[in-house]
Amino acid sequence: xxxxxxxxxxxxxxxxxxxxxxxxxxxxxxxxxxxxxxxxxxxxxxxxxxxxxxxxxxxxxxxxxxxxxxxxxxxxxxxxxxxxxxxxxxxxxxxxxxxxxx
Amino acid sequence: xxxxxxxxxxxxxxxxxxxxxxxxxxxxxxxxxxxxxxxxxxxxxxxxxxxxxxxxxxxxxxxxxxxxxxxxxxxxxxxxxxxxxxxxxxxxxxxxxxxxxxxxxxxxxxxxxxxxxxxxxxxxxxxxxxxxxxxxxxxxxxxxxxxxxxxxxxxxxxxxxxxxxxxxxxxxxxxxxxxxxxxxxxxxxxxxxxxxxxxxxxxxxxxxxxxxxxxxxxxxxxxxxxxxxxxx
Numbered sequence: 001x002x003x004x005x006x007x008x009x010x011x012x013x014x015x016x017x018x019x020x021x022x023x024x025x026x027x028x029x030x031x032x033x034x035x036x037x038x039x040x041x042x043x044x045x046x047x048x049x050x051x052x053x054x055x056x057x058x059x060x061x062x063x064x065x066x067x068x069x070x071x072x073x074x075x076x077x078x079x080x081x082x083x084x085x086x087x088x089x090x091x092x093x094x095x096x097x098x099x100x101x102x
Numbered sequence: 103x104x105x106x107x108x109x110x111x112x113x114x115x116x117x118x119x120x121x122x123x124x125x126x127x128x129x130x131x132x133x134x135x136x137x138x139x140x141x142x143x144x145x146x147x148x149x150x151x152x153x154x155x156x157x158x159x160x161x162x163x164x165x166x167x168x169x170x171x172x173x174x175x176x177x178x179x180x181x182x183x184x185x186x187x188x189x190x191x192x193x194x195x196x197x198x199x200x201x202x203x204x205x206x207x208x209x210x211x212x213x214x215x216x217x218x219x220x221x222x223x224x225x226x227x228x229x230x231x232x233x234x235x236x237x238x239x240x241x242x243x244x245x246x247x248x249x250x251x252x253x254x255x256x257x258x259x260x261x262x263x264x265x266x267x268x269x270x271x272x273x274x275x276x277x278x279x280x281x282x283x284x285x286x287x288x289x290x291x292x293x294x295x296x297x298x299x300x301x302x303x304x305x306x307x308x309x310x311x312x313x314x315x316x317x318x319x320x321x322x323x324x325x326x327x328x329x330x331x332x333x334x
Contacts, residue, residue: 002193004210015168015239017184018222020191020212045195045208046250066261068204069195071254075246078165081158089150092256096143096263 002069005039007032008050012077016048029056036060040070050077051084108284110291118288122281129273136266139201143259150256153249160242167235174229183223183232189214193247198255203262205255208247 006016006023013023024039026032032053037060039047047070054061054074064072074085094100108114172180190213198207221236 002195004191004193011168011172012165014180014184015164015235017187018189018236019240019243020187020189045193045206046247048246048250065257068197068206068254068258071206071250073246073250073253076158076161076165078169080162080165085154085158086151088253089147089154089256092260093147096260096267097140098267 002043002045004046004048005044006048006075007035007039008048008053008075008077012050012052021048026053029053033057033060036072040064040072045069046071046073048073048075050075051082052077052079054084055082108288110288110295112292115285115288115292118281118285122278122285125273125277125281129270129278132266132270132273135201136263136270139203139259139263139266142200143256143263146252146256146259150249150252153245153252157242157245157249160238160245164235164238164242167231167238171229171231171235174231179227180232183228186222188222200255200259201262203255203259205258206251208251210247 004021006013006021007026009027010025013025017023022044024035026035032049036047036049036057049061049072051074061072061074064070074088076082076085090100175183192211192213194209194211196207196209198205221233223232225233
């Protein structure tokens with residue numbers, strides 16, 4: 001059985017705790033990076049990460065793109081969406097098709 | 103790209119023809135694979151877009167309610183109300199298969215099935231906004247899970263499509279023209295050799311004929327002089 005992790009700033013992730021997900025508050029990018037690497041190694045199949053944090057560690061996130069687990073999924077944090085999730089979609093499309101077709 | 107290293111022999115020609123046939127067949131198959139992958143990918147992509155919008159909207163609402171709750175309640179209070187969750191989620195990951203791309207399939211089991219059981223605190227000391235935040239979070243959760251599945255599939259398929267596309271292009275623009283060029287080179291060389299052999303034979307025949315004719319002429323001349331000698 002796998003678990004689901006939520007990584008982000010304190011206020012954004014606290015609510016997920018009530019849903020039964022494991023919330024990992026991370027104050028800054030360095031801390032988040034260490035936690036992401038640690039989580040990916042343990043049995044977390046899905047890692048939700050706030051866009052605010054994700055914008056500071058694009059390399060770490062793209063490293064897990066081609067692996068089956070974990071799925072690193074961006075979610076908007078408490079400051080609202082940055083559009084990074086959509087950007088990830090666009091880049092997947094450009095990678096596959098070679099052009100933006102939508 | 104006629105390389106000088108290939109042997110212009112019939113055996114090499116047969117081998118190359120076989121490889122060209124395989125390459126053409128592979129190209130066709132891979133092209134079909136790419137097209138089907140692309141079709142599936144586009145379906146997933148649209149679904150992903152839809153889900154993402156839904157999730158982002160839901161989370162925005164939850165975050166708004168949460169912000170209000172954290173303004174009304176003290177941080178310690180908020181922290182302690184959420185400290186010990188009642189609900190727990192277990193995720194089951196299976197591997198699905200779309201066009202031989204391994205994609206994850208998530209199913210989750212919650213410990214409490216009653217949707218009102220998600221509030222891990224007493225209602226007396228917490229604000230109503232916290233309830234709102236949690237209920238909208240739990241409302242968006244199943245979409246979040248589906249989003250994770252679809253988005254991961256999209257990423258994995260993008261990788262596979264990229265690879266297939268590269269292989270198709272390599273076959274179409276490098277391998278197949280290369281083989282065709284080599285085959286043309288060899289068959290031209292072989293024809294050239296054949297023509298060379300034919301013309302050599304013709305030349306030899308000419309020479310032999312000329313020789314025979316010279317011998318014949320010489321004999322005739324000899325007989326002529328002999329005949330003149332007897333009559334004279």
